[in-house]
Amino acid sequence: AQKVTQAQTEISVVEKEDVTLDCVYETRDTTYYLFWYKQPPSGELVFLIRRNSFDEQNEISGRYSWNFQKSTSSFNFTITASQVVDSAVYFCALRPSYNTDKLIFGTGTRLQVFP
């Protein structure tokens, strides 16, 4: 089965706190891609990052960092020093290799950052 699980439905933090959003995926494929998208209140999904299954290097982009671990089938996302503008719903997604280019999304984690 191809599946993405985001167990955290909602997280609330105070500005400047660090926060980690969890993502666990299931796939039988050896080649696949993982994504994170942000959905602000306006509704438009904004691409954040893409990783392929052969690249387990962690990535950092400004206040954002991603930890990909194949051994635990996880692709977690950390925001350092959170800001109010980070408030949104965050989706993790899987693109399996054998199928079409469709994305399989998790149910999302709503992050609220309070001032």
Place this chain on the structure above:
Amino acid sequence: GAGVSQSPRYKVAKRGQDVALRCDPISGHVSLFWYQQALGQGPEFLTYFQNEAQLDKSGLPSDRFFAERPEGSVSTLKIQRTQQEDSAVYLCASSPGQGRDNEQFFGPGTRLTVL
């Protein structure tokens, strides 16, 4: 540089009515996707085009749903005899070409409410 646009942004239909949702992808993008996002859920794949060819329609929930992209650019998702369970946000995405590392760019969505 225009992004993906969708119209209308909001649509209210009476149960049993037919509706047509339009997507204008980014100019030159080969691939086009439709997703359905129910309230509080992640987007779920409906169908996918490469140019004018519909390569995957496995996610369409019933034969009341029909999508087309006759000239390989603009796409229309049609829902016949709408039901209350069709109420959702319908998202369109496009990507530059075939290939599983291509990022999908999403439009703002059409929120359909069936009364």
